[in-house]
Amino acid sequence: MTLVALVLGAALAVVCVLFVARPFLREPDPVEDRLEEPDELERSRLARAEERDRALAALKELEFDHRTGTVSDEDYRLLVGPLRRRAAETLRPFATPGRGKEGATPKGGRELIEIPEQPVPPEPPQVVPEPYPPPGEADLPQPPVIPEPLPEPGTPDRI
Amino acid sequence: MPELGRAALVLALGLALYATVAGGYAAWRRRRRLALSAQNALLAAFAATVVAAAVLLSALVRHDFSFTVVAQTTSTDLPLAYTISAFWGGQAGSLLLWLLVLTGYGAAAVALGRRAGRDVIAWVVPLLGAVCVFFAFLLVGVASPFATQVAPAEGAGMTPSLQNPYMLAHPPLLYLGYVGLTIPWAFAMGSLLAGRADERWIVATRRWTLAAWTFLGVGQLLGAHWAYEEVGWGGYYAWDPVENAALMPWLAATAFLHSVLIQEKRGMLKVWNMLLVVGAFLLSLFGTFLTRSGVVNSIHSFTQSSIGPWFLFFICVVTAFSLALLFRRLPLLRTKTRLESLVSREATFLYNNLLLVALCLTILWGVVFPIVSEAVRGEAVTVGPPYYNFFLRVFGLPLLLLMGIGPLIAWRRAGLRSVGRIFVAPFGIALAAGLLLLAFGAGSSIPGLVAYTFSAFVLASIALEFIRGTRARRALGSSSWPAAFSSLVGRNRRRYGGYVVHAAIVMLAIGVAGSSAYGTVREAKLQPGQSMRVADYTLVYRGVEERQGANAREVRARLAVSRDGRDLGELAPGKNHYRVEGETANEVGIRSDLLTGEDLFVIADEFDSDGAAYFKVFVKPLVNLIWLAGLVFILGSLIAFWPDGREGRRLAVRYEPGAARA
16 A cells, blocks of 8 residues: 555656646747736836726716716716816827727727716706895895806816 | 655645745746746646545545544544545644645636736745645644554544534635635735736736635635534524634625725725735634634634644734735835715725724734733633624624615715715615614614614615616616616626625624524423423423434434414424534524524423423524525625626736737
8 A cells, every 4th residue: 555655646746747847848948038027118008008997987887877866967067077088088098090009999998988978967057046035034145056167178187 | 545645745845835936036037937837836736735635535435544633533433424524624634625725726816817917927826835835834744634543443533513514514615715815915915026006916816805705704604504503502603713713804805895996996095905905814814823723712622733833923924024015015006096075985985994994803802812811911811792792883883884875975976965865765764664663662672773774774775776777777778677687787797796795794784683682582491291482482392202313312302382372393402412422412493484584493401310301492583584694695796706708808908908909
């Protein structure tokens, strides 16, 4: 039994050693033995791709949450502008023709923004208060309710 | 063939050592063939460990008592399934299972983890190899499962409480969870070592983390059911240190699964996520240390040994290494993004994280308190269930509430007016549920009432999310309501799978609150023919009977059960006397009402020679929701885990530029 065990153990060891040595046995004299690693350009492309996906996903989620009613018209108006601008900014380097690798967004990008873009809901009409409260109900006139304006085009995003 | 087992383990140790040293050098000096060779060494270490495990399994099945482990944990009359479960019933076998799962996970993660990038994988190999070296070293030099002796005629048998079907699955699932947390740690550290600032490590380990977390959760639930049925004190969770040891990494991993979403969606919390990954891995090691070392008193004392100091040493090394690396790479993890509003989904995720971590640390403090007090005052002071229950309410109830708030709040920021509008329906439902429960007498326990009200709030908000989402999908062109529902879930499996998991946690909370806050208990000594009433139930003691089981003499009390005059059959609680082990174990009688989720739970504590018996009877409302929650939990995890073709294509575009041109 001991001899059988030793033979089996030795066979296992030989197989394992051969498997471990396989890369050297297959390529005893390789032209290139350097481990692939991303250069600065690739790292920066990857960072931009992540940023692009994040911006597109945020826009998609906002559109859907607005459709479901989780995000109100008011919040939607406030959020959609900066998000659209951000998404456009992040897509710009990828959309430029002749940029090789980076021109490769369409498939994933389209899927991310496949929900039809919704028009920004109109702002609610300004509430005009009565100039003076009915006598006896209050001593002072109420200030008018002014809705918050949409962010101006070009307003820097907070990201 | 213990020699083959020993040889296989020595080989596994050598291969893991090679993977660590050669792999580390290859990653540092950027050597491609050497890195591949180290990767192969990790795969070969798995093969060698499989051989070692096969040798032990074969010895167990053949009842080869020349193996010390086999003689100590089995006997010839032990049923086959329990004989196999003896693999992880003892110290050395359970360490071998750790190594087997670790090398298997490591081999699979390295083979499947291409998305992490070759440079990251090159560092992952030596990191996983180093953890393998530690466990292989323990198995070779400290606690060998292949120690031999002169074979006795009969083995010592298995601890009776381990002879339970749940023990076939509970420990392996816990190991799959504990060990699984090594993978995200190795990829996170590998990413830092490779100088990566991107999120490839998160993408590569997302499913590994989810799988480990699910295994850990289900393993704990099975353990709770084992305790409920087998340990026989009338409960399912006793805040035992070893139970807590599994809960802590699960809580840390839960926090990570939530906060990693913020990193993916907003690019925030990079350092925090790294800390959580390191914490979850360290807590899984700490859990194993607690189970094995015997430093604290536990009902799991059957695996105490002297390997504690080795574990402590390894935990210190991993902590020092991880924190030093994290500190050194801090500039890589800096982010410009800030939290925009305290009323936003990411803010609720952040609150959830803080509460989870606070609960985890509170439990950790309770677990180590006896050790600390012994070191400081020379006397071990144990922290009991009241301490844990208090903090569970303090942190757990707000956590429950946040599960309902989070999904309904928008990312980035939400106006208070729109938040108020969207919460009207769930808040109304919760209020109505609370008032209704109060009217039905649930006010006897304020935490119970609060838990139920919060649960109604969470369930209402989850239901609303599904209804609104399905309606929106239908409006976007789905042909029917089922198609719209399926499209909703299929297009965002993580989000909607997460909601299903939330529903499972709510069911768990309802079950725990119902069975602990609104339960009834009565004790009585009955002569044959006498009866007792507990809640609506009447139990008539008909007498005692004995029979010979497979490996134990079984003594059972026969109790006729009825409710409001309606016959509900018989219960037979009693005791098993195990001949070989020379031990006695309680066998409880349980009658489950699947419609109401209630259990009638009977313990026959003692039998007198005149036929009288002492009974302890519990009525546990809604307790079966806890076990049902396990099934819902698995369903939700599977939905979240299921591969998403769209996401796969998107990631291919992101990480493999060639794929997009194809």
